[in-house]
Amino acid sequence: MKREEIRNKIxxxxxxxxxxxxxxxxxxxxxxxxxxxxxPIAEIAATIPGCTQVIADLRQRFPQxxxxxxxLSLEDAERQFEAGAQFLTAPAFQPEIADFCRxxxxxxxxxxxxxxxxxxxxxxxxDYVKVFPSAKSAEKNTSAPSRPLCxxxxxxxxxxxxxxxxxxxxxxAPPPLAWVRxxxxxxxxxxxxxxxxxxxxxxxxxxxxxxxxxxxxPD
Numbered sequence: 001m002k003r004e005e006i007r008n009k010i011x012x013x014x015x016x017x018x019x020x021x022x023x024x025x026x027x028x029x030x031x032x033x034x035x036x037x038x039x040p041i042a043e044i045a046a047t048i049p050g051c052t053q054v055i056a057d058l059r060q061r062f063p064q065x066x067x068x069x070x071x072l073s074l075e076d077a078e079r080q081f082e083a084g085a086q087f088l089t090a091p092a093f094q095p096e097i098a099d100f101c102r103x104x105x106x107x108x109x110x111x112x113x114x115x116x117x118x119x120x121x122x123x124x125x126x127d128y129v130k131v132f133p134s135a136k137s138a139e140k141n142t143s144a145p146s147r148p149l150c151x152x153x154x155x156x157x158x159x160x161x162x163x164x165x166x167x168x169x170x171x172x173a174p175p176p177l178a179w180v181r182x183x184x185x186x187x188x189x190x191x192x193x194x195x196x197x198x199x200x201x202x203x204x205x206x207x208x209x210x211x212x213x214x215x216x217x218p219d
Contacts, residue, residue, distance in 0.1 A: 001066070003105045006086055007127050009066060010107070016068070016089075019043035024054045031058055031065060041066040043089055046076060052083045059084035062113050068109075074100060082104055093117055098124035146206050 001009075001115035010016065015191060019030045019042050031042045044051050044058070051069065058067045068087040074096045077088055083099075087107035090097055094110070102125045103109035111132030112118045121129045 001086065003107055003127075006066060006107045008130065010041065010087070013039065015039065016041055016043050018043045018045060018070075019045060022049075024048060024050045024057075027054045028057060028061070031062060031067075035062055035065050040064055041068070043068040043070060044085075045070050046070040052079050055080055055083040055085050068107075071097060073097075077101070087127075089130070093121040093124070093126070093129075095120075095124055098126060101125075103107075184203075 004056065015038060018036050019027050019034075021027050021030060027044060027048050031044075035040050042058075043054045044054050046069070055067055055069055058065060066086050067084065068089055069076075069083075069085035070089050070091070071077045071080055073089065074094070077100050080088065081104060085106075087109060088097065088101060089109045089111070091110050091111045098108055098110065098121070100106075107127045108125070109128045109130055110121045110126050111135070112121050112129050113131060118129050172188060
């Protein structure tokens with residue numbers, strides 16, 4: 001898959017799950033479930049032990065998944081690209097990594113926070129720029145710089161918004177809860193209408209179990 005195709009696919013999907021776990025086995029497991037949930041893309045964090053081998057294994061086991069790698073240096077970029085990474089991300093903008101990706105026709109998504117960093121990343125040829133870090137202040141960090149920076153012509157394609165993600169078929173939805181009053185305190189329980197929960201002791205409550213109302217009016 002060429003750089004333009006990967007870039008368009010990222011725009012179409014609208015989301016890049018970042019896998020940051022403690023082992024290579026968990027990383028493979030996570031990507032498998034992400035793909036089963038209808039998201040054929042994942043970013044492998046640089047903190048995963050043996051992340052380079054994880055990239056190679058993912059490319060072999062799940063060729064339909066667009067696999068990216070987080071890199072922290074030019075050496076990381078070279079190593080992950082050789083392992084099969086189809087796009088590279090970074091927590092900060094580094095010109096040497098941008099030059100490497102441009103020379104090897106690889107999608108690059110650096111991190112930036114200030115307008116100066118965003119413009120520098122854009123002018124270096126970055127395919128996308130992610131606002132990083134973006135915690136609770138993400139909306140403020142993106143809305144203010146986007147006004148003067150995000151200028152698009154009428155012919156420019158619209159930015160894809162994240163679509164509704166389907167639940168994996170192997171992960172059924174939890175049963176709904178029904179509030180049942182069996183005493184003076186209400187407690188949630190599985191609804192009796194859900195198969196497998198009809199015998200729940202709190203699925204129904206008779207009026208005999210309710211505490212009798214006491215007359216509080218004075219005689």
